[in-house]
Amino acid sequence: MTIRQPIVSVLGHVDHGKTSLLDYIRGTAVITHEAGRITQHIGATEVPLEHVNKVCAKLLGSRKFTVPGLLFIDTPGHHSFTTLRARGGSLADIAILVIDINEGLKPQTLESISILKRFKTPFIIALNKIxxxxxxxxxxxxxxIISEKTQSEEAQAALSEKLYAVVGRLAEEGMSAERYDRIENFTKNIALVPISARNGEGVPDLLLVLVGLAQRFLEENLKTAMGPAKGTILEVKEERGLGQTIDVILYDGELRxxxxxxxxxxxxxxLTKVKAILKPKPLDEIRDPRDKFDRMREITAAAGVKLLCQNLDGVVAGAPLRAFKNNQDEVLKEIAEETRINIEVADNGVMIKADALGSLEALAYECKRADIPIRKYETGDISKRDIIEVSAYTDPLHKVVLGFNVSMLPDAKDALTTHESKVFLNAVVYGLIDDYQKWVEEQKRLAEAEKRSLVAFPGKIRVLPNCVFRASKPAIVGVRVLAGRIRNNQRLIAADGREIGRIRSLRTGEDVLKEAIVGQEIAVAIEGATVGRQLDVEDILYVDILESEIKNLQDYDLNLDEKETLEQLLEIKRKADPFWGM
Known part of the structure; x- marks a missing residue:
């Protein structure tokens, strides 16, 4: 049993410095052929222990580490984290959550925290942009910790204020965090390491904490046997001159x-066979873009490699890789178990699509939390078939495809113009869920408004003084809507039950209105009424509702003033018929 380097993933909100941190870590070894140089893998950057020791020399003292270094997954962000699964959890052994110390926690920060908690992945926080x-x-x-001692009291106080603002927000999310050099028990507190990814300040502290925590708490997980390889597919792609290839992160065993x-x-x-194992050449050795890989006879975990295989039909990102000898059935059963996606489906719901198995599970998990039912799920880009399929769903709110980190194929875009379907695309799960929920609320509001437009709702108006513009044929008077709403063609009655006439039109200035709501003062033309006979100034008038429509109003969420007006109308009607509207 040997100890492999821990696999490290970098997460955080967009523009908080994930890529800058990886770029700095990659670029710290300037002399390519120096001992302990940083090497570039497919999808990963290997930082050997010699390099960590060199960078952290001022902090190490007499401490010695046994882990051989760190393997950073190059694709930053929560997306790669959910895509790269291993052993039913995350491929990453430990993670760095990057937070801009000046901006604090943002939506993607919270999403990253949720994912880390779900996968039970230990993490430290890099407070960037100090x-x-x-x-x-x-x-x-x-x-x-060396740089801080040279700062002015004002600068130290400013940093401390921002740092503890982040600590406070994390506490609101149920997490205890503290500056790494002030922590006594790392199992109970999340370590905060202030850094500047742009110029490397604080990066030695970050690497030291990562290696220290990995050695202290993860050593058992990092033991790797010299047996058949186990890995996770990072990406399936065409490589010029090579054809279809797979990029793989190996986390256990060896591959030949x-x-x-x-x-x-x-x-x-x-089932297939490995034709070639390719590893990137150092940048200064690339003479021809077609010759940018070294061919390896074998590779040992942990490592990122590109593989050429006899057959790669149907292989998907996020899926497992297993080498086997005489245990084919056992391995097939293990892979089938690991790639089986446990997503709950309903008879009525939306379709979800994502680019990889892990992403699909992450989207399904958030859909369940948001009470969004799922009818169908698949990996891959959105196709014409998907658009046609969801357009046949019965519920208009479910004629939807939610796409996480996928694109729409050209024929799908064409189909969207002729089919009643809706597509939402987003690279952030929270954003995707939020977009859909906002659309649902708007559709419900529009549907409610349309239903209301076909129903007579309770309404009450008062005829305003000094606002009689015409006495009759039709009478035109200024009114104030006291409660509910009034519309064209509705009949009006007086407080004693007398019929007054029918609303012919509603105006405000030169504008013709379809309806007027509570609080508005408008001019109303009333057919069949004469001022001084059927109605007069200061009269209170009600919308006359048919008895057959009273029960329909129970299906609507009437507000308080609409309910009061309806009660008053029932009282007026029941003076002549005690059972009216029952």
Whole structure:
């Protein structure tokens, strides 16, 4: 049993510095051929222990580490985190959550925290952009705890204020956090490491904490046997001059050219053979873009590699890879179990699509939390068939495809113009759910408004003084809507039950209105009424509702003034017929 390097994922809100941090870590070894150089893998960057020791020399003292280094997954963000699954959890052994110390927690930060909790992945927080804190004087590549001592009291106070604002927000989310050098028990507190990804300040502290925590708490998980390889497919893609390839992160065992492997697909696991194992050459060795890989006879975990195989039909990102010898049935059963997606479906619901198995599960998880039923789920881009299929769903609010990190194929865009379907695309799960929920609320509001437009609702008006514009044929008077609403063609009655006439039109200034609501003062033309006979100034008039429509009003959510007006109308009507409207 040997100890492999822990696999590290970097998460956080857009523009908070995930990519800048990875770029800085990748670029810290300037001399390509120095001992302990940083090497580039497919989809990952290997930082060996010698390099960590060199960068952290001022902080190490007599401490010694046994983990061989760190393997950073290059694709930053929660998306890659959910895509890269292993052993039923996340591929990452530990994660860095990057937060802009000046902006604090943002929507994607909260989404990242939710994902980390769900996968039970330990993480530390890099509080980035300390170089933008008021008064802070930057010391490139210097450990934070050394740099802080050189800062003015004002700068230290400004940083402390921002840091503890983040601590407070994390406490609201149910997490206890503290600056890493002030923590006594790392199992009870999340470590905060102030850094500047742009110039490397605080990065030594970050690497030291990562390696220290990995060695102290994860060593058992990092033991790897020299057995058949286990890995996760990062991406399936065409490579010029090579054809279809798969990028894989190996997290256990060893892989050799010629090995038999099983790969996860949308259907049954695929059996194939490794034709070539490719690893990127250092940048200064690339002479020709077609010759940017070194061919390896074998590779040991943990590593990121590109594989050429005899067959890759149907293979999907996020699926497992297993090498096998005499245990084919056992491996096939294991892969089938790991690629089986446990998503609850309903007879009525939306369709969801994502680019990988893990992303699909993440979207389904958030849909369930938001009470959005799912009728069908698939990986891959949105097709014409998807658009046609959801257009046949019965509920208009379910004629929807939610697409997480996918695109619409051209024929799907064409189909959308002729089919009653709706597509939502977003690279952020929370954003996707939020977009759909806002649309649902708007559709419900529009449907309610349309239903209301066909129903006579309670309404009460008062004829205003000094606002008689015409006495008859039709009478035109100024009124104030006291409760509910009034519309064209509605009949009006007086408080004693007398019929007054029918509303012919509603105006405000030069504008013709379809309806007037409570609080509005408008001019009303009333057919069949004469001022001084059927109605007069200060009269209170009610919308006359047919008895057959009274029961329909129970289906609507009447507001308080509409309910009061309806009660008053019932009282007026029941003077002549005690059972009216019952």
């Amino acid at each position: 170089d933008l804190v008021d008064g802070w004087v930057t010391h490139p590549s210097t450990p934070f 050219q010629g090995d038999n492997i099983a790969l996860g697909t949308k259907g049954k696991p695929l």
